[in-house]
Amino acid sequence: MTATLENTPAVSDVDAAVTLSGVRKAFGHGASTVVALDGVDLRVAPGEFVCLLGASGCGKSTLLNLVAGLDAPTSGSIELTTSRPAVMFQEAALMPWLTATRNVELPLRLAGVKRGPRREKADELLSLVRLDGAGHKRPHELSGGMRQRVALARALASTLGSAGDDRGGLLLMDEPFAALDAITRDVLQAELVRVWRETGTAIVFVTHDVREAVRLGQRVVLLSSRPGRVVREWDTTGDDEAELIGDVTSRLREVISGHAAA
Template sequence: MTATLDTPTAQSDTAAAVTLSGVRKSFGHGAHAVTALDGVDLRVAPGEFVCLLGASGCGKSTLLNLVAGLDQPTAGSIELTTSRPAVMFQEAALMPWLTAARNVELPLRLAGLKRGPRRAKASELLSLVRLAEAGGKRPHELSGGMRQRVALARALASTLGSAEDGTPGLLLMDEPFAALDAITRDVLQAELVRVWRETSTAILFVTHDVREAVRLGQRVVLLSSRPGRVVREWSTAGVGGAADEAELISDVTAHLREVISGHAAA
């Protein structure tokens, strides 16, 4: 069976891909200030796959932006053991004038990697996401699912580049499959798990889909409604089959509904 925790797990002293301690984020000032996150404690171990779940507006995307360095916390601290986490969004956001291979090369080029090695790395990563034959195509020639695979390869180019000195890679994913049809989403979920296992990259994956969180993550973390705090965690290590998965999905869904109901009643 799965392990459930009513309160967040204690933070250990071992190295982590990212550690958030007492993170608070407010927008605006004075009486008009809005607090999106308040007192978030979260640790993602090297190579761990963590899914972050919560109601709309609970601060999931804000938390990812803080970890990515796109914004700064109002209070608390964020410690990274990788200097260059990569972010993957709902939209692939590929450069339309570049081929798939050149899109994957872009972060390597910005990192100063010479042409030969970066082309070899881009080819390797496209093969990893099963797009070895698509390197010469531009985004408009690819399906939505293929564009997301290219975006994944490009994100991995950044994280693997930061991992070459021995530090763990970190991939931040903000509902990357939400805009895809159900069949394509299922395929890409399976592909993501395969790529994660092959690369050992730590992943912090934001979703509003309980089933997706349970199927992908080693750990599911639930945020409260605004201001977001970690209120519960589940390990998926004990999921042994369809019955266990269904039970865990039901339990997570029930607690998510409590969070949403509590927010609506406030």
């Protein structure tokens, strides 16, 4: 089964959800220093869906961690105009002792949202990801795809301020569908696009899958092999999908081959 996804522009001209300027990240000191990212410049507009593509070890996950505030760049700057970016990983990482509803409520609770409104919002978000009636179930009672839906609902809840704004925000996704079977992955890709359109959330989606990047993103950004730098970008709107996949794949192979020969 292949999900047919359309890319509809949802980009605002007002500011940027996040701007990276000359971002460099190095780990270690002296001779053992490893430079993961070097001079990354990237701007993501409010409501934009950007897919970050690159070979394994090119710094994609490191970049997400920096934007999320889980680590700090060695140099350069990261500016956010939206608060509380949320992160979604390969593993759903749900609290096993909490129900689906309580898992989604958790970031709202930490943000100080009162019990009634946060339960209402959790139910609304579970409905958004098509899990009506599953809120009472715990993670072990859900399939892998359903757990990822709960994780998506929780991530969306994390982007909401205490005022409960329903639009905007920034969602960082680190290969969230990589561990799923092909059919479930296709379904969730389509669901993600639907949720993105309905919420107006800016998304930075990390993947090593060219087809996934082209089908999901309005823009595909290719990082070089380590140290990661932005080497190419593609606007996916209006282009022939098969031709674009071929072009991106060819450029990715060049990047990988160039690194192997170095």
